[in-house]
Amino acid sequence: MAAKTRKTAIITGACSGIGLALTKHLLAKSDVEWRVVLADIRPEAWEEVKSSLDANRVKFIKTDVAVWEDDAHLFKEAYNWETEGFPQHRIDFFAANAGTGDKEHVLQPFDLDEEPQKPNTLCMDVNITAVLYGLKLFVHYARKTTRELAQSDSAKGAAPPQQPPFNPKMVITASCVGQYPFSIAPQYAASKHACVGLARSVGDPLLRHENIAVNCIMPAFVATPIIPGRLAQMWPQEYLTPLSTMCRAYDELADVDGKVVQDGKSDGKDGVVKVGQSVECVIDKLYYRTHVPPADESQAFLLKESGHDGLWAKAIAERMAEMTASPDSKQQYL
Secondary structure (H helix, E strand, O other): OOOOEEEEEEEEOOOOHHHHHHHHHHHOOOOEEEEEEEEEOOHHHHHHHHHHOOHHHEEEEEOOOOOHHHHHHHHHHHHOOOOOOOOOOOOOEEEEOOOOOOOOOOOOOOOOOOOOOOOOOHHHHHHHHHHHHHHHHHHHHHHHHHHHHHHHHHHHOOOOOOOOOOOOEEEEEOOHHHOOOOOOOHHHHHHHHHHHHHHHHHHHHHHHHHOOEEEEEEEOOOOOOOOOOOHHHHOOHHHOOOHHHHHHHHHHHHOOOOOOOOOOOEOOOOOOOOOOOEEEEEOOEEEEEOOOOOOOHHHHHHHHOOOOOOHHHHHHHHHHHHHHHOHHHHHHHO
């Protein structure tokens, strides 16, 4: 019997809600043996859940995802994690899952006799800035792994690879309100819209040029700790989306062959590797959402030319060349 493929995952916000469900889902898989780095800002949450996890295949790292240094430490530790039998120096899957809600409503009442105060933007910092941090780090370490594997293959000559091809996957936890108005929490809605736009914008070039797949999920109403007060109990129970639906979405988005179970509960294309997708997870179904079509021919041209080899890229390259040739010219672009 062939040995199981062994892979490493990083999950942020991993000690509760969607992150914890995904951790347990990966550890329970029979086709791939996963080890998981659980990143969370709350060590007390880790203490509550660690006894339910396989101690030999999990590692907890206290992480404030809104702090670059914490994220950099997280990825470096995961990349260098030594565990018997597991390939070192590779991160196969990254779930950018940590999130939070608005800490201040931008339209709340203000004291007009006081000077306006800087708004609390922690929601934006956690929900989108941290995702950008994670994306940069994930790509960085994926490139290091790819280089290391290429050097190893070169040293072996024509010997066949010992592991399946390296095709790292990143899935961002956005939200269904990443495509709808959500007046109760506008920062949350804006940050989740940004997550959807980010996944759609980097997905195609990363897969085409570096074999990295980036997608996002858009959960509907899920009873997680981010839900305030008694809202989950007040919500119609038939409208609750179970954690298992998100796990199914992760499976489809991370599958190396793009497998989709043909049971009518997902409109994803079977056998097509998923990239730049935003999947709305509603009750027990998955809906692959697409962006709006271009308004006219001129907008279609704009989108086409925003690609890696388009006019935008050529103009930016020219500008960078000018800045390199003449440091003083930087000022006109700042």
